[in-house]
Amino acid sequence: xxxxxxxxxxxxxxxxxxxxxxxxxxxxxxxxxxxxxxxxxxxxxxxxxxxxxxxxxxxxxxxxxxxxxxxxxxxxxxxxxxxxxxxxxxxxxxxxxxxxxxxxxxxxxxxxxxxxxxxxxxxxxxxxxxxxxxxxxxxxxxxxxxxxxxxxxxxxxxxxxxxxxxxxxxxxxxxxxxxxxxxxxxxxxxxxxxxxxxxxxxxxxxxxxxxxxxxxxxxxxxxxxxxxxxxxxxxxxxxxxxxxxxxxxxxxxxxxxxxxxxxxxxxxxxxxxxxxxxxxxxxxxxx
Numbered sequence: 001x002x003x004x005x006x007x008x009x010x011x012x013x014x015x016x017x018x019x020x021x022x023x024x025x026x027x028x029x030x031x032x033x034x035x036x037x038x039x040x041x042x043x044x045x046x047x048x049x050x051x052x053x054x055x056x057x058x059x060x061x062x063x064x065x066x067x068x069x070x071x072x073x074x075x076x077x078x079x080x081x082x083x084x085x086x087x088x089x090x091x092x093x094x095x096x097x098x099x100x101x102x103x104x105x106x107x108x109x110x111x112x113x114x115x116x117x118x119x120x121x122x123x124x125x126x127x128x129x130x131x132x133x134x135x136x137x138x139x140x141x142x143x144x145x146x147x148x149x150x151x152x153x154x155x156x157x158x159x160x161x162x163x164x165x166x167x168x169x170x171x172x173x174x175x176x177x178x179x180x181x182x183x184x185x186x187x188x189x190x191x192x193x194x195x196x197x198x199x200x201x202x203x204x205x206x207x208x209x210x211x212x213x214x215x216x217x218x219x220x221x222x223x224x225x226x227x228x229x230x231x232x233x234x235x236x237x238x239x240x241x242x243x244x245x246x247x248x249x250x251x252x253x254x255x256x257x258x259x260x261x262x263x264x265x266x267x268x269x270x271x272x273x274x275x276x277x278x279x280x281x282x283x284x285x286x287x
Contacts, residue, residue: 004093005150007053011097012104014052019044019068025077025272026099026107026227028218030114033234036265037079040069048082054101055084055094066098071272078102085214087192092142096221100151103225109166109275110222110229111268116210117239119200120184123209124235126260128267129182130170131162131231134216135208138190142217143224152224161223166230166275173270179263184209186233188216200239211239230271234260 029036037043048056048064056064067079080102084095099110118124147154174181187203189195191213195203203211210233222229236255 002148002150004148008097008100008104010052011054011101014050015046015066015068015101015105018046019076021068021070021076022106023068023078023102024075024107025071025109025111025275026080026102027077027111027268028080028083028099028113028215030083030214030234033113033115033261033264035261036268037065037067037081039265039269040067040071040077040079043067043069043079048098051101053097055090055097056082075275077272078105078107083214083218085192086138086140086190086217087213092140092144092217095217096142099218099221100225103151103222103227108227110218110227111271112215112218112222112229112231113264113268114186114212114215114231114233115236116186116212116233117194117200117237118209118235119187119204119211119239120182120209121238123182123184123238125237127180127182127235128174128260128264129184129186129210129233129235130167130174131186131210131215131233132167132183133162133185134219134231135185135187135203135206136216136220137203138188138216142220152226156220156224158220158223161219161229162231163228166228166271169274170230170232170267170271173274174267177266177270179267181267182209182235186215186231187211189213195239210235232264232268234264236260 046066048054064082071077080098185208187208
């Protein structure tokens with residue numbers, strides 16, 4: 001057994017001692033969106049710092065806490081309140097670590113959220129965007145290096161990285177709730193500086209509708225582990241150059257996420273209430 005798997009199992013075992021139920025859904029909450037975890041009654045909360053080998057985030061708006069609970073009878077969810085970013089100086093193994101632990105706890109579906117800049121000129125701050133595909137411009141791939149065979153294959157297929165039936169469910173729920181939901185391609189760049197207007201023109205030419213500094217490594221890792229994925233971006237600001245004279249800052253991102261969180265929470269709760277149970281019955285790769 002590799003050292004990586006040994007450490008992942010140690011983290012999973014500690015969490016299992018605090019919450020002795022299989023985890024069906026893993027949810028990563030982006031900047032300013034952590035309040036969604038508070039909608040789960042009687043949640044068990046574990047600070048990242050208490051979990052063996054677990055990395056911690058240092059970014060404002062990311063609380064660094066694992067919340068576990070029952071989203072509906074017999075269906076258990078784990079919220080990662082705070083993600084680890086590449087720009088913090090962590091290696092990709094650290095960025096992927098929390099998700100890999102949840103996979104060992106039997107999570108089969110990943111709901112990944114983020115705050116993103118709007119590249120599409122038709123997007124406005126506060127919009128929600130269903131991620132249909134992504135472009136990786138982070139300058140690396142999270143699976144570079146020795147493959148962890150216990151988790152997945154050397155060359156994972158990314159043809160359906162964002163699972164079609166979950167996207168269809170999300171569109172139906174948004175329509176039923178009269179929540180406007182944009183659709184588009186998310187482009188990931190390394191950060192931490194915001195993109196230049198020239199870079200935004202480039203990614204728009206490549207087909208991106210939104211841009212951010214996260215999500216893609218986690219989605220690649222989830223696909224590697226055979227997980228289904230649903231991605232939603234909160235558009236918090238126009239990207240550089242989209243609106244003349246507009247300057248970017250992190251406080252604006254958090255404020256816009258706060259304004260959108262009511263619609264975001266309603267939509268996600270409706271999705272979680274209807275994810276088909278048959279998609280939640282698989283076993284983890286090392287179970």
